[in-house]
Amino acid sequence: RTEKGRTSVFDGVPGSLPALSFAAKLQSKAAGVGFDWPDVDGALPKVPEELAEVEQARREGDPEHVREEVGDLLFAVVNVARHLKVDPESALRAASQKFRRRFETVERLAGERGIDLHAGTTDPAAHLATLDALWDEAKHLTADNS
Numbered sequence: 831r832t833e834k835g836r837t838s839v840f841d842g843v844p845g846s847l848p849a850l851s852f853a854a855k856l857q858s859k860a861a862g863v864g865f866d867w868p869d870v871d872g873a874l875p876k877v878p879e880e881l882a883e884v885e886q887a888r889r890e891g892d893p894e895h896v897r898e899e900v901g902d903l904l905f906a907v908v909n910v911a912r913h914l915k916v917d918p919e920s921a922l923r924a925a926s927q928k929f930r931r932r933f934e935t936v937e938r939l940a941g942e943r944g945i946d947l948h949a950g951t952t953d954p955a956a957h958l959a960t961l962d963a964l965w966d967e968a969k970h971l972t973a974d975n976s
Contacts, residue, residue, distance in 0.1 A: 839863055850918040853908040861912075870913035876906040928972075935968035936961060 836842060839859045847855060860866060867873045880903040887895040911918040940947050945964070949957055 848919055850904075850908055850922060853905050854912050854918055857905075857909055857912055867909075867913065870910060873906070873909045873913050877903070877910060880906045932965065932968045932972055935971055936964045939964045939967060 839862065840856060843852070843855050843859060845852065857866070880899065884896065884899040884903050887899040908918045911921060937947065939945075940961075945960060947961075
């Protein structure tokens with residue numbers, strides 16, 4: 831570290847990494863000097879704790895505080911993923927792709943049934959209920975129904 835002129839365990843972690851990878855790398859570096867939970871059981875309770883802080887910030891109505899707390903929630907989830915040896919980038923990418931496949935099935939089902947996906951402005955609750963029912967059906971039609 832001294833030869834490279836580094837003064838922090840975080841020196842050399844590229845800030846240009848995708849955010850989830852950046853968070854995981856920072857956590858790994860801190861863990862390397864002993865600043866870490868011994869296992870996932872220490873990290874897991876932080877997720878609902880951070881979620882409660884998001885909910886509190888939302889109730890307070892300060893958008894910047896909400897953004898900060900959402901960041902803390904994501905950071906806590908990355909920590910859980912790291913402890914479970916799950917790459918958060920690939921996990922989120924896979925979840926996003928699964929969402930896309932399902933929603934494309936919702937679009938197809940809606941089209942087959944003459945349901946206008948953009949009709950939610952007149953009765954949002956009823957429209958959401960219709961789309962939610964299509965979503966449940968799409969989950970059963972796709973192989974990845976978890």
